[in-house]
Amino acid sequence: MLRVAVPNKGALSESASEMLSEAGYRRRPEGSKDLSLIDRENDVEFFFLRPKDIAVYVGSGRLELGITGRDLAADSMAEVDELLDLGFGHSTFRYAGPAGAGWTTERLAGARIATSYPNIVRRDLRERGIEAEVIRLDGAVEISIQLGVADCIADVVGSGRTLKVHDLEAFGDVLCDSAGVLIGRADAASSPTVARMRARLQGVVFAQQYMMLDYDCPKDIFDSVSAITPGIESPTVSPMADPAWVAVRSMVPRKKVNAIMDELAEAGAKAIIATDIRSCRMG
Ligand SMILES: Nc1ncnc2c1ncn2[C@@H]1O[C@H](COP(=O)(O)OP(=O)(O)OP(=O)(O)O)[C@@H](O)[C@H]1O
Numbered sequence: 001m002l003r004v005a006v007p008n009k010g011a012l013s014e015s016a017s018e019m020l021s022e023a024g025y026r027r028r029p030e031g032s033k034d035l036s037l038i039d040r041e042n043d044v045e046f047f048f049l050r051p052k053d054i055a056v057y058v059g060s061g062r063l064e065l066g067i068t069g070r071d072l073a074a075d076s077m078a079e080v081d082e083l084l085d086l087g088f089g090h091s092t093f094r095y096a097g098p099a100g101a102g103w104t105t106e107r108l109a110g111a112r113i114a115t116s117y118p119n120i121v122r123r124d125l126r127e128r129g130i131e132a133e134v135i136r137l138d139g140a141v142e143i144s145i146q147l148g149v150a151d152c153i154a155d156v157v158g159s160g161r162t163l164k165v166h167d168l169e170a171f172g173d174v175l176c177d178s179a180g181v182l183i184g185r186a187d188a189a190s191s192p193t194v195a196r197m198r199a200r201l202q203g204v205v206f207a208q209q210y211m212m213l214d215y216d217c218p219k220d221i222f223d224s225v226s227a228i229t230p231g232i233e234s235p236t237v238s239p240m241a242d243p244a245w246v247a248v249r250s251m252v253p254r255k256k257v258n259a260i261m262d263e264l265a266e267a268g269a270k271a272i273i274a275t276d277i278r279s280c281r282m283g
């Protein structure tokens, strides 16, 4: 049975569970605090673990797969490989200091830096050749400067709201561009059960990023109109009852769908319909 770790709480847990459910796997009942769940139909056992611990379990080889944050996996120092970017839980990991105080990475030398991700920070400091004191905190890192235990912080920035509320501003390069990711043990031999879960999740990620567009188009302008929707391989073209027209079907990036529909209409396409894709296998 394939054994898979899923975040049991925090910023990634809801999206991870939703994505697995969309991919056809069993879901924990609402409000359940069970720490494991067997999905017999798919021959998978899910373990609901703290997001920070997931890479440790997967790296040790006890669990074959896990869903966690790229930043958490990096900080864990576990021997894991990223198998798939799941397209949710985007954040950056950055240094921040009191707004207007002119912090730069050069000024980190000798500073006290509070963080919940000490290994990412130590690695960055080492690469910069900077000696500084890393203070490890479990959370609520943004308040640590005000409380006098640190001079600056390194933390997860999502919307940036928490930094703003505490009158802090980010400085220096992004240390980690994070997202929810599927991880496996580093250099694990390929297995069909792992490949199947990856393919199912990839299908859902892809479906969330694309839409299906259908439209009708006079044959004499087909070349110029269909160039607007090249699709993944190429658009599907079907004959219509009226021989002067064809029906076209093509996948388009979700973010661009309205602009593409405008362009198609302006080029002479009719009956343009956009529909959601729930899942797919792109081959
Ligand atoms: N506000 C946010 N926006 C986007 N992603 C976030 C945000 N906060 C956390 N994350 C991401 O979620 C993951 C883990 O954060 P989460 O808060 O769930 O765990 P935690 O901090 O260990 O748990 P807890 O906050 O319950 O102590 C990380 O990958 C992080 O980048």
Ligand SMILES: O=P(O)(O)OC[C@H]1O[C@H](OP(=O)(O)OP(=O)(O)O)[C@H](O)[C@@H]1O
Pocket (backbone or CB within 6 Å): 010, 011, 138, 139, 140, 141, 142, 155, 156, 157, 158, 159, 160, 161, 162, 163
């Ligand atoms: O940029 P924002 O959208 O404001 O989000 C960033 C905040 O969200 C997370 O905190 P969380 O709620 O997980 O609390 P924690 O600090 O205790 O982990 C993260 O650690 C930041 O503090």
Ligand SMILES: [Mg+2]
Pocket (backbone or CB within 6 Å): 010, 139
């Ligand atoms: Mg947190």
